[in-house]
Amino acid sequence: MDPEVVQIIDQRVLPHQLAVVDLRSHHDAVMAIKEMWVRGAPLIGATAAFGCYLGALEAPEKGLHHHMQTVYSDLHKTRPTAVNLSWALDRVRKAVADLQTKSDLIKMTMAVAQDIVEEDVKICRDIGLHGLSLIETMHHSNERSPVQILTHCNAGRMATIEWGTATSPIYHAHERGIPLHIWVDETRPRNQGARITAWELGERGIPHTVIADNTGGLLMRQGKVDLCLVGTDRTASNGDVANKIGTYLKALAAHHNNVPFYVALPSSSIDWNASSGDDIPIEERDPEEITHISGFDGEVIRRVQLTPGESAALNLGFDITPAEFVTALITERGICPASEQGIRSLFPEGNYCPT
Amino acid sequence: MDPEVVQIIDQRVLPHQLAVVDLRSHHDAVMAIKEMWVRGAPLIGATAAFGCYLGALEAPEKGLHHHMQTVYSDLHKTRPTAVNLSWALDRVRKAVADLQTKSDLIKMTMAVAQDIVEEDVKICRDIGLHGLSLIETMHHSNERSPVQILTHCNAGRMATIEWGTATSPIYHAHERGIPLHIWVDETRPRNQGARITAWELGERGIPHTVIADNTGGLLMRQGKVDLCLVGTDRTASNGDVANKIGTYLKALAAHHNNVPFYVALPSSSIDWNASSGDDIPIEERDPEEITHISGFDGEVIRRVQLTPGESAALNLGFDITPAEFVTALITERGICPASEQGIRSLFPEGNYCPT
Numbered sequence: 001m002d003p004e005v006v007q008i009i010d011q012r013v014l015p016h017q018l019a020v021v022d023l024r025s026h027h028d029a030v031m032a033i034k035e036m037w038v039r040g041a042p043l044i045g046a047t048a049a050f051g052c053y054l055g056a057l058e059a060p061e062k063g064l065h066h067h068m069q070t071v072y073s074d075l076h077k078t079r080p081t082a083v084n085l086s087w088a089l090d091r092v093r094k095a096v097a098d099l100q101t102k103s104d105l106i107k108m109t110m111a112v113a114q115d116i117v118e119e120d121v122k123i124c125r126d127i128g129l130h131g132l133s134l135i136e137t138m139h140h141s142n143e144r145s146p147v148q149i150l151t152h153c154n155a156g157r158m159a160t161i162e163w164g165t166a167t168s169p170i171y172h173a174h175e176r177g178i179p180l181h182i183w184v185d186e187t188r189p190r191n192q193g194a195r196i197t198a199w200e201l202g203e204r205g206i207p208h209t210v211i212a213d214n215t216g217g218l219l220m221r222q223g224k225v226d227l228c229l230v231g232t233d234r235t236a237s238n239g240d241v242a243n244k245i246g247t248y249l250k251a252l253a254a255h256h257n258n259v260p261f262y263v264a265l266p267s268s269s270i271d272w273n274a275s276s277g278d279d280i281p282i283e284e285r286d287p288e289e290i291t292h293i294s295g296f297d298g299e300v301i302r303r304v305q306l307t308p309g310e311s312a313a314l315n316l317g318f319d320i321t322p323a324e325f326v327t328a329l330i331t332e333r334g335i336c337p338a339s340e341q342g343i344r345s346l347f348p349e350g351n352y353c354p355t
Numbered sequence: 356m357d358p359e360v361v362q363i364i365d366q367r368v369l370p371h372q373l374a375v376v377d378l379r380s381h382h383d384a385v386m387a388i389k390e391m392w393v394r395g396a397p398l399i400g401a402t403a404a405f406g407c408y409l410g411a412l413e414a415p416e417k418g419l420h421h422h423m424q425t426v427y428s429d430l431h432k433t434r435p436t437a438v439n440l441s442w443a444l445d446r447v448r449k450a451v452a453d454l455q456t457k458s459d460l461i462k463m464t465m466a467v468a469q470d471i472v473e474e475d476v477k478i479c480r481d482i483g484l485h486g487l488s489l490i491e492t493m494h495h496s497n498e499r500s501p502v503q504i505l506t507h508c509n510a511g512r513m514a515t516i517e518w519g520t521a522t523s524p525i526y527h528a529h530e531r532g533i534p535l536h537i538w539v540d541e542t543r544p545r546n547q548g549a550r551i552t553a554w555e556l557g558e559r560g561i562p563h564t565v566i567a568d569n570t571g572g573l574l575m576r577q578g579k580v581d582l583c584l585v586g587t588d589r590t591a592s593n594g595d596v597a598n599k600i601g602t603y604l605k606a607l608a609a610h611h612n613n614v615p616f617y618v619a620l621p622s623s624s625i626d627w628n629a630s631s632g633d634d635i636p637i638e639e640r641d642p643e644e645i646t647h648i649s650g651f652d653g654e655v656i657r658r659v660q661l662t663p664g665e666s667a668a669l670n671l672g673f674d675i676t677p678a679e680f681v682t683a684l685i686t687e688r689g690i691c692p693a694s695e696q697g698i699r700s701l702f703p704e705g706n707y708c709p710t
Contacts, residue, residue, distance in 0.1 A: 015663035184666075186645065188543060188567040191661055194645075198666040210645055210668040212543040213569050214601025218637070218674035221603070246569025248576070249604040256607060282573070290541065290549075290565055293648060295659025304650025304657050306546055308370035311539075311553040313565040319573035 004057055006050045010037045011158055011192075015199035016296040026055035026071045033078040033085075036190065040159020041233045041269050042120050045084030048075045049113035052092040056109040059102050068096065068105070080281040081242055081318045083234040083271045088116060117161050123266045124163035126332040131169025131229070131264055132176070134335070138226050139178050146179035146207065148226045150216050153185070153244035154192040155231025155264060156200040165231040165264040167200065169330065174206050182208040183219060187244060189289040189315060216250050220257040228254050228261045235263070235270050239323030239338030240277030245316055251325035260327040263338070267331055270343065272350050277320030287313035359412055361405045365392045366513055366547075370554035371651040381410035381426045388433040388440075391545065395514020396588045396624050397475050400439030403430045404468035407447040411464040414457050423451065423460070435636040436597055436673045438589040438626045443471060472516050478621045479518035481687040486524025486584070486619055487531070489690070493581050494533050501534035501562065503581045505571050508540070508599035509547040510586025510619060511555040520586040520619040522555065524685065529561050537563040538574060542599060544644040544670060568601050572608040583609050583616045590618070590625050594678030594693030595632030600671055606680035615682040618693070622686055625698065627705050632675030642668035 001007075002022075006029070010019040021037060023029050029051025032038050038047045055071030072089050079085060095112045099105050138147050155166035163171060174180055182201055186194035194210050201208040211219070219225050228250055234242040241247070241263050254261040274280050290313035294303045307313060326338035336342035344350075356362075357377075361384070365374040376392060378384050384406025387393050393402045410426030427444050434440060450467045454460050493502050510521035518526060529535055537556055541549035549565050556563040566574070574580050583605055589597040596602070596618050609616040629635050645668035649658045662668060681693035691697035699705075 016660075186543070186661070188541070188569060194662045194666075199663045202663050202665050208666060210662050210666050212600060212645060212670070213567070214543060214599075214604065214674075215669070215671055217603040217607065218600060218671055221675065244569075245567060245573060248572040249569065249608060252572065252607040252611060253604060290567060293650060293659075293661070295648060295661045297657060297659050302652060302657060302659050304648075304652045304659060305371075306541070306648070306650045307549045307565050308554045308557050310557050311549075311563060311565050314570070315567070316570055316573055319569075320576065 006054060008032055008038050008047065009158070011039060011196060012037055013301055014158070014195050016301055023050070023054060025058060026051045026074060029054055030074050030078055033075070039192065040154060041082035041084045041231070042124070042160040042165065042266055043158070044079065044082045045088035045268060046113065046116050046120060046161060048085050048088045049092055049109070049116045051075045052089070053106070053109040053113050056102070056105045059105060061102050064099070064102060064105055079283060081233045081283045084268045087268045091116070120161040120266070121163065123332040124160050124165060124168050127165055127264050127266065127330055128163055128168025128172040130334050131262065131330045132172040134227065134260070134262060134330070135169055135173040135178060144226055146181040147173070148181050148183065148224055150183040150219065150225045150228045150250065151185065151197060152193065152230050152247050152250055153187045154196040154200070156197055158196050158200060159231065165266065166229045167197070168264065169229065170206065171204060174204060180206055182206060183216065183225060184208050184210045185213045185216060185246065185250070186210055187246065188213055192244070213246050217253040220253045220259050225259050228259060230263055232263050232265045232269050233318055234274065234280050235265055235329065236274040236276050236280060237270065237272050237343060238276050238340050239326060239329065239343060241321045241323070241326055241338070242277060242280045242318045243321065245319050248319040248321045251321040255325045261325060262328055262330055263326055264330040267333070267347055270347070277322065280320060282319070283317035285315040285317050287315050290315050361409060363387055363393050363402065364513070366394060366551060367392055368656055369513070369550050371656055378405070378409060380413060381406045381429060384409055385429050385433055388430070394547070395509060396437035396439045396586070397479070397515040397520065397621055398513070399434060399437045400443035400623060401468065401471050401475060401516060403440050403443045404447055404464070404471045406430045407444070408461065408464040408468050411457070411460045414460060416457050419454070419457060419460055434638060436588045436638045439623045442623045446471070475516040475621070476518065478687040479515050479520060479523050482520055482619050482621065482685055483518055483523025483527040485689050486617065486685040487527040489582065489615070489617060489685070490524055490528040490533060499581050501536040502528070503536050503538065503579055505538040505574065505580045505583045505605065506540065506552060507548065507585050507602050507605055508542045509551040509555070511552055513551050513555060514586065520621065521584045522552070523619065524584065525561065526559060529559060535561060537561060538571065538580060539563050539565045540568045540571060540601065540605070541565055542601065543568055547599070571605050575608045575612040575614050580614050583614060585618055587618050587620045587624050588673055589629065589635050590620055590684065591629040591631050591635060592625065592627050592698060593631050593695050594681060594684065594698065596676045596678070596681055596693070597632060597635045597673045598676065600674050603674040603676045606676040610680045616680060617683055617685055618681050619685040622688070622702055625702070632677065635675060637674070638672035640670040640672050642670050645670050
């Protein structure tokens with residue numbers, strides 16, 4: 001493998017193509033995050049760390065840190081909502097602060113990026129083992145078979161390195177033979193559910209059904225959802241959750257139909273500086289993601305227009321689900337109430353930085 | 356105009372094409388309703404009545420009523436949720452019950468269909484004038500400018516003959532110079548909002564913005580929605596409302612954010628036999644409406660696949676919004692609470708059949 005190349009999967013063309021793309025500069029990493037070739041809070045963090053490594057390769061022998069400031073800044077500006085991005089950049093920044101040579105900088109940025117990847121695998125596995133207990137309980141109570149789980153967007157292994165966050169309990173339950181059926185919200189406008197979550201679940205042979213985002217409320221009223229399980233791009237210290245636009249609507253429906261609503265997250269997604277969801281910036285993306293859509297016509301991926309040419313569109317990427325509608329948070333250290341006290345009970349040290 | 360032809364607009368290709376299609380048999384009318392060339396509860400009723408007229412043209416001189424039974428039955432089976440369909444068919448059936456000749460049958464079916472059309476225009480205009488008062492009040496209170504209205508699906512003139520139901524108050528307010536801005540839910544899977552409502556509003560020069568169905572909850576939290584205004588395919592006698600899938604989620608969000616949620620309906624959409632929403636059948640449509648989508652590629656309308664080929668999809672067409680989340684019903688006779696008492700206060704005679 002070329003040590004000056006970082007390889008990613010271009011998720012924009014899933015499930016129709018599995019395209020591996022080479023990133024050769026920190027600008028490539030910026031593009032990959034900004035244009036959502038990679039997405040999902042943990043994977044954004046990991047890609048940013050590898051972007052720092054690519055930036056280190058480009059660094060002049062003199063003015064190393066000046067150069068890296070530009071690299072951090074370019075990467076930081078890509079997407080505003082996922083806090084893992086600044087978490088990963090801060091980690092690199094601290095690790096390289098005292099280094100003097102380019103070769104040390106290259107080695108350390110690679111080491112931090114690899115650490116983030118290894119930790120991510122472990123963290124996601126642990127989230128899965130904790131979340132598994134909730135699915136097991138649901139399976140044993142009332143002998144629900146299959147356990148029906150609704151998920152929104154993609155918080156699967158394509159959003160992380162392995163296991164995923166919200167999907168990790170699902171994979172663990174499936175491996176243990178618990179019968180499952182997953183309702184997959186298509187997740188407009190980028191359809192990460194219909195494209196990526198459905199593809200991931202299919203790869204593992206897990207029964208699932210894709211639904212329009214509009215459908216979950218009715219399914220909950222009909223008693224066809226046992227629990228909801230989603231990821232998050234940033235969780236405020238009071239337990240308010242920022243996740244893909246539309247998550248809030250599902251949480252409201254869950255609340256009104258007594259369906260448990262769980263959010264799975266690595267602690268790197270907790271923003272200790274955000275006292276509530278009101279402090280979390282909401283990304284506004286290109287309206288063309290609403291007015292146009294891409295799909296497979298049997299031969300190639302084509303982009304078509306959905307709306308009248310004269311009509312404006314607004315594309316808000318995330319919404320805030322107030323903590324009161326979140327049954328519990330599932331973290332790598334265990335399950336806790338979505339509240340400041342709950343989060344502190346698992347993370348008394350506050351700002352979590354693995355050693 | 357050929358008296359043996361009924362012309363419709365094929366709404367499947369809006370806004371990219373304005374295609375007028377000739378219906379030449381009752382089977383054509385069946386196809387037009389079933390495949391959603393026409394849609395929207397009032398327009399389905401009117402098209403069914405014209406389908407009876409086309410059926411009358413096909414009738415043998417002997418066995419008129421036996422033939423018409425087949426016509427009613429074919430039309431009735433097209434779509435289950437909109438009650439206007441059976442309402443219109445019942446009206447034709449009663450009107451022709453005693454007729455003996457084919458020429459009388461043809462004249463009477465045409466007369467009933469034309470009556471339904473004329474009444475629809477008047478009813479929708481009256482709904483608009485009653486609903487206008489709510490928008491005027493919102494405009495004057497707190498000097499909200501523009502008044503921001505969220506609507507779901509299409510309850511506009513393309514769902515009726517003229518004015519629309521939910522859009523009628525909007526058109527009337529716009530004509531009176533009240534500044535408006537409409538949030539248009541795209542309304543997956545068939546995108547009647549993004550395609551038809553956006554096109555209708557654009558035709559009238561009414562400012563509007565298309566949003567993913569996932570977005571309305573956040574906008575309400577942000578205080579950017581002054582009221583919600585939707586139509587209905589069937590309203591139970593207790594005020595529960597069946598409307599396009601996803602309506603329920605918006606009603607929940609409106610409830611939690613103190614945003615008034617209004618449902619506009621002609622009394623032909625009231626099902627006096629349904630004591631609650633639980634009595635209303637929910638149409639399940641072809642999953643390909645979820646897995647595939649059509650759009651304009653600049654030259655032609657193309658259909659592309661969105662999901663992995665192996666993934667199942669479920670396509671439920673409507674959901675039930677419990678009356679407790681409906682601020683009021685706007686009918687042709689005025690505004691009333693969404694309750695049995697409220698509805699009876701405007702329609703004490705029950706099953707409404709205009710004279």
